[in-house]
Amino acid sequence: MDDEKIAVRDTPIHAVLLFADIIESSKYSAVLSYAEYAKRLLDFQESFLSLAERYFPEPEDRTSDFREVSARGDEGLVFLAPVSLDSAADVVFRLIEFLYHLKGILRFGREESDGVAASPRRIGLGAGIHVGRVAFAVAERNNRSVIARLEGFSINYAKRVESCSRLGKYSRIFLSKDAARLLEDKPVILSHFQASMKGIDDIAEVYEVQAGLFSGLNLSDDKDDNQLVDQAVTRADHPERIEEAWMKSLIVSILDYLLQTSPVKALRAKYADGQLRLAWHSSTEDDPILLYLRARDLREKKEHTQQLRYLKELAQKYPEFVYVRKKMIQACWAIAKGKAERAEMVFARDMAKEFLDRFPQFLDAAEVREFRELIKKMARGTKGT
Numbered sequence: 228m229d230d231e232k233i234a235v236r237d238t239p240i241h242a243v244l245l246f247a248d249i250i251e252s253s254k255y256s257a258v259l260s261y262a263e264y265a266k267r268l269l270d271f272q273e274s275f276l277s278l279a280e281r282y283f284p285e286p287e288d289r290t291s292d293f294r295e296v297s298a299r300g301d302e303g304l305v306f307l308a309p310v311s312l313d314s315a316a317d318v319v320f321r322l323i324e325f326l327y328h329l330k331g332i333l334r335f336g337r338e339e340s341d342g343v344a345a346s347p348r349r350i351g352l353g354a355g356i357h358v359g360r361v362a363f364a365v366a367e368r369n370n371r372s373v374i375a376r377l378e379g380f381s382i383n384y385a386k387r388v389e390s391c392s393r394l395g396k397y398s399r400i401f402l403s404k405d406a407a408r409l410l411e412d413k414p415v416i417l418s419h420f421q422a423s424m425k426g427i428d429d430i431a432e433v434y435e436v437q438a439g440l441f442s443g444l445n446l447s448d449d450k451d452d453n454q455l456v457d458q459a460v461t462r463a464d465h466p467e468r469i470e471e472a473w474m475k476s477l478i479v480s481i482l483d484y485l486l487q488t489s490p491v492k493a494l495r496a497k498y499a500d501g502q503l504r505l506a507w508h509s510s511t512e513d514d515p516i517l518l519y520l521r522a523r524d525l526r527e528k529k530e531h532t533q534q535l536r537y538l539k540e541l542a543q544k545y546p547e548f549v550y551v552r553k554k555m556i557q558a559c560w561a562i563a564k565g566k567a568e569r570a571e572m573v574f575a576r577d578m579a580k581e582f583l584d585r586f587p588q589f590l591d592a593a594e595v596r597e598f599r600e601l602i603k604k605m606a607r608g609t610k611g612t
Contacts, residue, residue: 232367233375239360242293242308242377243318243406244385247275247326247354249301250392250399267350268301274332274451275303281445282325283307289373293363306377308361315358316409319402323415324441324480326354326400331477332451335458355389357381357403387424391433394420398473400436407434412589414550415439416515438472438516441480442487456481463501466508475514478505515541519551526554531561535571549589553582560601576605 249271275298283305286292295306305325310318333350359381366375384403392399397418402410407417417434424431446452459481462468469475485498506512506520518537525534535558541551559575579598582590590598 233364234366235362235364235378239362239379240309241312241315241358242306242361242381243310243315243322244307244357244359244361244377244382245305245322245326245354246386246389247303247329247352248389250351250353271301271333271350272298272303274329278325278329278332278445279303279305281447282321282328289368290371291374293374293377295377306382308363308374308377310358312409316413319356319358319406319409320413320415321443322356323400323436323439324443324445326352327398327439327441327473327477327480328444328446330398330473331455331459331481334474335455351399353389353392353395353399353401355385355387355392355401355403356406357385357388358406358409359384359403384424384427387427387431388433391420391422391424391431392435394422395435396472397435397437398476402434402436404432404434411547411549413439414516414519416545416548436473438476438514439480440483440516440519441476442483444480444484446481446484456485460498460501463505466505472514475505476516479516479520515545515548522551522554522558526558526561529561531558531565534558535562549586552578553589553594556582556598556601572605576602 249267276296279296283294283296286294291309293306293308295304297304305322307318330352333352359379361377361379361381363374364376364378365372368375388401388403392401395401401420402417410417416437416439418437420433420435421430422433423429446456459478462474463478463482469478479502482498482502486495486502489495489498502520503524506517506524512518518541522534522537522541525531525537535555538551538555538558541548542555545551556575556578559571559578563572563575579601583595583598583602587595
């Protein structure tokens with residue numbers, strides 16, 4: 228391909244861009260032997276590539292779709308293009324699921340199973356995600372014009388977002404403002420930062436993933452994932468062994484995945500119990516995903532007033548968590564139907580109308596039907612009084 232001709236197209240396209248690397252890699256190189264450091268880099272590269280291939284397989288048609296996955300040294304990247312603005316939210320959320328899975332493998336998979344756990348330092352991962360317009364180049368391969376390369380400012384910007392991950396205190400997975408604004412209707416909580424991006428922006432708005440529910444994890448039956456599942460189940464039983472905040476979201480998400488996919492009723496009950504033990508283990512727990520699990524548990528027990536208390540707490544503290552605000556409507560309506568408490572009926576009606584009128588893009592078809600029926604029932608009840 229040395230003489231391959233590449234031509235840049237005039238029309239830009241939207242791309243989702245991810246950079247990730249080992250945090251403070253230079254410190255590892257200073258304290259580990261050459262062989263040990265090389266092994267860690269190779270483990271990272273192999274884990275990154277194999278997992279990225281699983282989450283983002285090669286597109287069938289390279290004439291219209293582009294995917295680049297690579298890992299070199301202490302850095303990995305995933306470029307996906309073109310993406311429509313309608314589908315970009317799902318792609319960004321999928322990248323976050325991939326990163327949580329990768330963080331789990333690096334922390335619980337290979338290090339635990341290969342005897343590296345004795346090391347005083349574990350591999351940490353920082354990442355940046357950006358959505359933006361890029362130029363693309365095409366090349367002739369097998370008598371077809373395929374997308375061969377992406378270029379442009381957005382790639383540099385994504386790399387700068389990744390560099391901001393050193394500021395993080397939760398997952399160290401950072402999103403640009405353009406990527407973050409797509410996630411309003413996803414079960415993920417973001418923490419806002421203002422950061423300097425050298426050579427680009429004196430002050431830029433970026434967002435760290437604080438917590439999330441990632442039930443779409445793509446777990447397999449390989450050695451690393453089996454080790455990861457074992458560690459998640461163990462730590463759900465022993466929350467005191469959870470060292471970092473991001474692990475709570477990962478453990479809950481793994482158990483949620485197992486709940487959905489296990490055909491054995493006894494195992495599903497075990498995984499549900501593990502989630503609830505983790506959610507209720509401490510009276511001072513403030514992790515938003517664990518508080519949401521408490522609300523979900525109370526809903527299933529039909530203790531709706533207690534459920535509403537947790538949902539209100541989450542909505543007040545994380546107003547951008549649209550996912551919770553929708554659940555508040557359902558909780559208020561359940562209370563209203565059971566006890567005819569006028570305040571809850573009005574609250575449910577008003578929030579339902581707000582979603583239908585102002586934010587219909589956050590509702591699926593079933594929720595639209597449910598909320599419309601709720602409003603109709605309210606109207607009939609009012610006319611009858």
